[in-house]
Amino acid sequence: MKIYLAILFIFSCLTVSAQESYFYLNWDVNVPMTNKDWIGNSSTRGAKAGYRHFIGDERKFAAGVDFNWSYYQEYKPTETFQNPGGAITTDYFNEIFQIGLVVSGQYHFPVGNREHFFPYAGLGLGANRNDYSVLYNIYQDQESKWGFLARPEAGILIRIGTRRKLGAMAAVHYDYSTAGSVNYDYNNFSNVGFQLGVMLMQW
């Protein structure tokens, strides 16, 4: 929790001091695309926040940092796993907790008078950590991996009123991470995310 509040504080300071920039905070729903036998459920427990600064006067290009986390969980009914020297029977939960931090750049397409709608496409590159866990009864097995994260993203910023600094934001992104797991049969991890939230703009 402390780290989240620290990030909020930093972003708040940036939005107050910087010009031609925006801070956003989005609810992030993610659909896993890799090894869906292990976890196929979508994650509704996720968020994405970031700060982006416009480069130049025309508000075409922006660069910034994005931080995200998401949590996947799926229940597996009781099954028996045979091995050469015995067997184990249990029901269990598979879980993945994911955090990521990328440096991103965006191109904003000119639409209309450039006062209300700012559609954009961008790319983020950075690192992420995946915690793969299996919970059975009171026991837990876990494997944590760091990896490279690439995130193409497209979305739109919507300014509610020209005098208001508060706006809405919606985007879709594809995440490809090399933070796979040998134990749980992930060579890599990828997901598609849909985000919706608010932004606080400085211009």
Place this chain on the structure above:
Amino acid sequence: MQIRLISFGFVLLVSWSCKPEADALRLLDELVVSTNYDTGADFGTYATYSIATDTIGFVSNAHPNDTIIVQSSQNTYPRVVLESVESNMDNLGYTRVEKDQNPDLRINVYVINDFNLFQQIVYPSYYYPSYYGYGYGYGSYYAYPYVNTYATNTGSLVVEILDLKNITPNNTVKVIWSAYMGDVYSTIDLIKQSKDAIDQAFVQSPYLGI
């Protein structure tokens, strides 16, 4: 004002998207059943076994002086699990005899309590002494790789089958089959879940039987 709004939204979003606990009722409504066996053992060559009637072993670092759990009006657990094991052995065709009737197999049942949780693959390269005297004074050893699971403030019900038919010259016996069932301290229904777990331990061990 907007900062406050964003802050409120942030707290709200964090509250929602924080990692939730897994459903404990689902996790605890049945025991994890882990069985291991000596792949070199021929279970068809054994015919008789012995087992205690109303006492099971108890290994606890919290209660080092307590080494057994005895059947009583307040504690019916020992007899329930022993009868459940006996029933499964009988169904497989083995015959129960008294321990002085030279049984082929000895069955130990005990509860491990209050160990630190860790899992470890153990390979059979050592001997250890019998822990509470049910091995007729013999030491015993495992003849196959197996996984040990221990937990602090938790417990596992353990059933072991010892091979008395092939006692080594230095008076040690092989543990040719074992079942670990846990956690018996966090169960929703200890008696039922223990009986179900013992049944499952035999179901997932089809190589047992005459």
